Amino acid sequence: MTELNNPTFRLAVAQFEQAAAMMHLDPNLHERLKMPERSLIVSIPVRMDDDTVRMFTGYRVQHDSSRGPSKGGIRYHPDVNLGEIAALAMWMTWKCALAGLPYGGAKGGVRVAPKKLSRGELQRLTRRYATEIFPLIGPDKDVPAPDVGTDAQVMAWIMDTYSQQVGFAVPGSVTGKPLSIGGSLGREEATGRGVVDVTLEAMRHLRLDIENATVAVQGFGNVGSNTARIMREVGAKVIAVSDVTGGLYNAKGLDIPELLRRFRGDGQPLRETKMGDWISNEELLELDCTVLVPAALSEQITHKNAAKVRCRILAEGANGPTTLDADQILVDKGVFIIPDILANSGGVIVSYFEWVQDAQRFFWKEQDIRDRLHEIITAAFHRTLQFSTAQRATMRMAALMSGIDKVAQAHLARGLFP
Secondary structure, three states: HHHOOHHHHHHHHHHHHHHHHHHOHHHHHHHHHOOOOOOEEEEEEOOOOOOEEEEEEEEEEEEEOOOOOOEEEEEEEEOOOOOHHHHHHHHHHHHHHHOOOOOEEEEEEOOOHHHHHHHHHHHHHHHHHHHHHHHOOOOEEEEEEEOOOOOHHHHHHHHHHHHHHHHOOOHHHOOOHHHHHHHOOOOHHHHHHHHHHHHHHHHHHHOOOOHOEEEEEOOOOOOHHHHHHHHHOOOOEEEEEEOOOOOEEEEOOHHHHHHHHHHHHOOOOOOHHHEEEEEEEHHHHHOOOEEEEEOOOOOOEEOHHHHHOEEEEEOOOOOOEEOHHHHHHHHHHHOOOEHHHHHOHHHHHHHHHHHHHHHHHOOOHHHHHHHHHHHHHHHHHHHHHHHHHHHHOOOOHHHHHHHHHHHHHHHHHOOOOO
């Protein structure tokens, strides 16, 4: 499949190959797990507001379903391709297994610039995409969620489209929905809160003081903005944040609540807030700080800039932000890496809570959700840390090996059909 020959998929497979070699994975399972279980490519005709019809390409990839329904977000982005989606689905498999969730990994996407569409065009695109992938999805088969370029409203349209197909409301067909149709409290901030939870555990492990900690966050979308907000709430100094255009830097610390009010509430571009010195995303990654959180897109830290990274802790809010060759450079520099499949697993953990609440028709208090998220993600952190120490492996390899082993055990227990 030539479409799989893309840098992100090659990174995911290279990580898997390295972990599989270290754990002496059964060769038969090795071949099975490095490729998706199922991939669907769909054409999406959309009637635009000017009455023309445009074609878009969509994807849904299920990497593994040995441990339960597959689970993964849907992203709308002009650079979406099969290789990227397959890589993200693979990482979701390891992420769910590492956290102990009864899911496999999946991912979906549409190659589109959503901000260039009207609300009507976006809804028609979403509903047609949901119709095209309908045979693959469902609360017991594959449960989508928001990702880059999608939100609760997009999930509501998918949930409604799915429900119209079966003839009754199925809240558990997606997660990340509005509260009014079965969404969960705490879902929007979940990934950012999880990043903070594991970062604080890493700081305790390294005996670093939160009051003296400085934080730089690349990406000011859902994950980055919530990470920055919560890090400030717990006492850290957030010295830099950025979006795709560049970032703000203030050595004395940014006023994150005010920045969010202007950026989200007033729709003011980061640069126009003038709340700090304007820097590039490349400069942000090289700032001297306690914690660096890459929360944008993949492959941001490579062999070209890894030597210039000056953080003590790298908490990967994005998926695949660090290449394998950069990994080794960072480890040699003494950077403590909290890998993506651990650091950003808060989103899928609270998605699991939402799915459970929908199935029970019983909803939890927000503090209960935060407490359960903290319990699960910090337990996963300490299991990974112990495994890393015992096996003399990096945190990334420890996380991957732990996740892969759980999936391998499920396959061995179930056997091969037919």
